[in-house]
Amino acid sequence: MSYRDGGKAIVVELWQAIRRVVFTLGVVLVIGLLALALALPLWAFSVYEPGAYTTFALGLLAAGVLFLLVRRAVRRSREAGGVGAWIRLRILPAVKAMALAIVLLLAAYGAVLLLARGRLLIGVLAGAGVVLSAGYLRFARRSRGPSRRGR
Numbered sequence: 001m002s003y004r005d006g007g008k009a010i011v012v013e014l015w016q017a018i019r020r021v022v023f024t025l026g027v028v029l030v031i032g033l034l035a036l037a038l039a040l041p042l043w044a045f046s047v048y049e050p051g052a053y054t055t056f057a058l059g060l061l062a063a064g065v066l067f068l069l070v071r072r073a074v075r076r077s078r079e080a081g082g083v084g085a086w087i088r089l090r091i092l093p094a095v096k097a098m099a100l101a102i103v104l105l106l107a108a109y110g111a112v113l114l115l116a117r118g119r120l121l122i123g124v125l126a127g128a129g130v131v132l133s134a135g136y137l138r139f140a141r142r143s144r145g146p147s148r149r150g151r
Contacts, residue, residue, distance in 0.1 A: 104134050 046053040076086040107130045114123035 100137060104130060104137075107133070 042053075045056070073083050073086065077083045107126070111123050111126035111130055114126055116123075
């Protein structure tokens with residue numbers, strides 16, 4: 001290989017390296033400009049209209065969750081058992097667990113409220129009832145079959 005070919009190969013490699021660096025910087029610049037174009041209006045919206053921004057953000061969140069649920073339901077409808085099995089085996093137990101948790105939290109709040117208002121005996125009894133109910137719901141309703149922990 002002559003000096004001329006070696007020098008040409010070095011210049012070509014250097015030019016390709018410079019092109020890759022410039023391309024990477026260009027992509028980073030475009031991403032930054034797009035982020036700025038999205039972030040600044042949202043920031044201004046949140047500063048000048050906080051109530052409307054909160055409603056907008058919660059609406060987007062709800063739409064995203066709804067989209068994911070509908071997409072999963074459509075996919076499950078193609079499988080054996082369909083949507084009905086998915087709702088019965090996944091959705092209803094989750095809704096039941098959330099409802100129980102909300103009821104227990106409301107009962108605990110009521111017990112604390114009774115204690116804060118000076119009704120100590122009723123508040124202590126209500127708190128004990130909440131603790132006993134939570135313990136029952138967590139531990140006593142388990143199936144009596146073989147243990148899942150390998151004891």
